[in-house]
Amino acid sequence: MTAKAASLGVASNRSAWAKVNLTLHVTGQRSDGYHLLDSLVVRAGVGDQIAVTPSDQLELFIDGPYGSAAPNDDRNLVVRAARLLDAGAGRGARLHLTKNLPAAAGIGGGSADAAATLHLLSAHWGLPVPDDIARLGADVPVCLSDIPQRMQGIGEVLTPAPKLPPCWLVLINPNKSAATPEVFSRLEARANAPMPKELPEFTSATAFAAWLATQRNDLEAPAVQVVPEVATCLQSLQDALLARMSGSGATCFGLYETQAFAQRAAARVADKHPGWWVVAAPVLG
């Protein structure tokens, strides 16, 4: 925001796009319990919204269809991100979070909110984003980027992925939350194969999906134990080029070649499961 906009109380805002793990290989475990990952992460064009306006104090206002699913206090990742950036100096800002994404859903809602807050407040307060943001959550570093990334380590090692062909996702969540630690704890094997050293480049969504089908989300089987509806979600996406779970679930995605195919599939799933969260959104980047 410019100094003039700030003095006029004009909001600057940003979308906190959903994070989708197209692959998620668990390749090991550190001595502190955190798991080593190898994941192809994309952002989907659906997200929460965050706006910042000047204020003397740090304030958070939350609304939106999933507003009640996120804590409205210091535990909120938006507030935690603001405090990390502020580093105890007591700067103020009024943050308005419109929560469109289900929480604890495997699409990094809280992490995307934290990353968007870091971008907005870094401009608002004129401060650089600090290096230690992974303290906010393993998914926060990847959520600072809107382009596809290969994510390794416990989430802090990021490499831009080769350019992906245009494609669309249908995201569905049975409105059942899956706690990430519980899903990890149910893993049967922790030292699984990574993705290939070099990620191939694809010119069509069909070829991309065929390759993705040879990769995995190792958290899918443990997540089905925690939220059995994940299996029903995957079955409902059988017309997709590929159907898989994102993150630690319970959100599943179907990959489609075109907007029209994705929107038709989303309408069909929403019609059959009126209690589910169902959206069609493009893969960004």
Ligand SMILES: C[C@](O)(CO)[C@H](O)COP(=O)(O)OP(=O)(O)OC[C@H]1O[C@@H](n2ccc(N)nc2=O)[C@H](O)[C@@H]1O
């Ligand atoms: C599963 C993923 O969604 C894949 O993108 C993320 O790795 C999870 O990221 P996140 O929710 O930001 O994770 P955090 O809030 O840092 O950690 C929540 C819990 O998940 C487990 N966790 C998380 C990340 C990781 N690499 N190994 C883990 O074992 C730990 O039990 C941790 O206590």
Ligand SMILES: Nc1ncnc2c1ncn2[C@@H]1O[C@H](COP(=O)(O)OP(=O)(O)OP(=O)(O)O)[C@@H](O)[C@H]1O
């Ligand atoms: N802004 C926020 N939005 C959603 N949840 C938040 C937020 N701030 C804190 N939380 C807390 O974080 C927990 C995890 O929510 P989040 O939506 O980030 O999970 P997730 O989608 O499973 O994340 P990931 O894919 O990174 O594992 C929730 O149970 C909630 O209590």
